[in-house]
């Protein structure tokens with residue numbers, strides 16, 4: 134038949150042929166999400182290519198994502214061994230890069246029960262309200278001083294303080310400034326380093342050369358980060374008695390306690406604990422802040438969208454008090470803005486790589502065992518067969534009367550999968566959604582926004598890594614719009 138080669142085996146899905154050794158790597162270019170999207174326009178939504186010695190399959194349409202993350206989800210639930218990942222994640226003993234197996238399951242379950250599931254999230258509401266309050270006070274101060282607000286830095290700082298409190302009972306940064314800047318730099322270097330198409334990962338024979346210098350840089354940043362985590366854990370140990378006496382255990386306390394219950398013979402080691410803290414600080418902070426920053430940039434570019442969002446705030450919340458999380462359900466336009474920002478600016482454009490256990494068949498083609506799977510979330514959100522005017526920032530499409538009213542981003546509708554889908558879907562999707570809605574809402578309700586004098590246009594360029602932040606961080610001037618008491 135058409136799909137049988139002379140050897141009697143089915144062929145791989147279509148794709149570009151590359152050059153010796155590097156394969157298709159040079160075709161992908163420095164911004165792989167766009168490079169792979171243009172290759173997919175030529176070769177199709179299920180594309181197979183060689184990157185170095187590795188086989189890679191790329192899904193670039195909602196239908197292709199459904200095939201891999203629903204029909205074939207179990208077979209692709211592993212993670213590839215990546216040199217750049219092993220260097221920064223305690224040899225993949227964290228959750229994000231763990232192989233699909235009993236240890237991963239246990240880490241995921243404990244994280245959900247004690248940190249990221251609906252009940253745990255409700256328990257930490259006070260921490261989020263507190264940090265949003267501090268952020269708002271800091272912004273009111275910037276307003277008085279006529280100083281622009283650096284949106285991403287402000288948010289990363291607030292989110293890291295939330296993560297610090299719920300994992301190890303510690304606010305990690307007292308104020309914005311040098312300390313939070315260096316922390317943000319650490320995260321950014323880690324995310325850009327891991328997301329980069331690292332030649333060593335694809336051509337293991339060349340890995341000792343570290344051609345791009347990625348691993349050396351990652352190892353440096355990682356040892357800095359490990360220093361921070363080690364210090365936090367030492368302080369944490371010193372105050373364990375007090376927390377036990379007062380009955381207010383944090384995530385790390387609960388992880389340790391879970392070992393006494395001997396879950397199916399699996400235990401959480403001290404290295405796993407470090408790995409999980411690392412995951413929460415990296416996966417849990419810059420992802421949400423990137424989306425809020427993009428949403429603010431889009432609204433500064435489109436003032437009528439900002440006006441509509443603020444009009445909704447005035448009607449539903451008023452100006453006498455700050456937004457609360459319980460208001461979000463009554464703010465459909467805010468929700469629509471968040472979805473639209475996630476569609477056009479997903480924080481992890483190629484998701485995280487998956488890896489197949491065994492050979493399988495897709496649309497009559499053969500995908501071998503040990504193939505990497507990339508889901509081009511970025512291209513899917515801009516797919517013209519799924520979205521009207523895909524490049525326009527138009528929150529109205531998600532309103533109850535709009536064409537995408539029923540599309541939710543939680544992994545059920547494959548045209549919008551900012552958190553991925555299936556077994557490996559983002560473990561923090563509820564927290565991420567809440568962070569984005571609550572913090573974006575707080576910024577929009579609390580302040581009027583304008584660009585600093587002399588800046589006429591918002592720069593909308595992207596920087597590619599594992600995450601996709603704005604190339605130029607957004608800075609803007611704010612004016613309070615609530616009664617003064619609301620900022621106290």
Ligand code: HEM
Pocket residue numbers: 228229230231241249412413416417418420421424479480481484485486551552553554556557558559560561562564565566568569
């Ligand atoms: C809006 C914010 C966020 C976005 C867009 C996002 C997106 C993603 C994506 C695309 C993945 C990969 C899914 C896959 O492999 O198929 C992922 C994995 C993960 N995320 Fe998130 N994330 C966000 C926030 C968070 C938060 C707040 C946390 C925790 C505090 C978190 C923790 C994780 C973890 C632990 C994984 C690995 C799951 C696994 O491998 O089983 N994320 N996220």
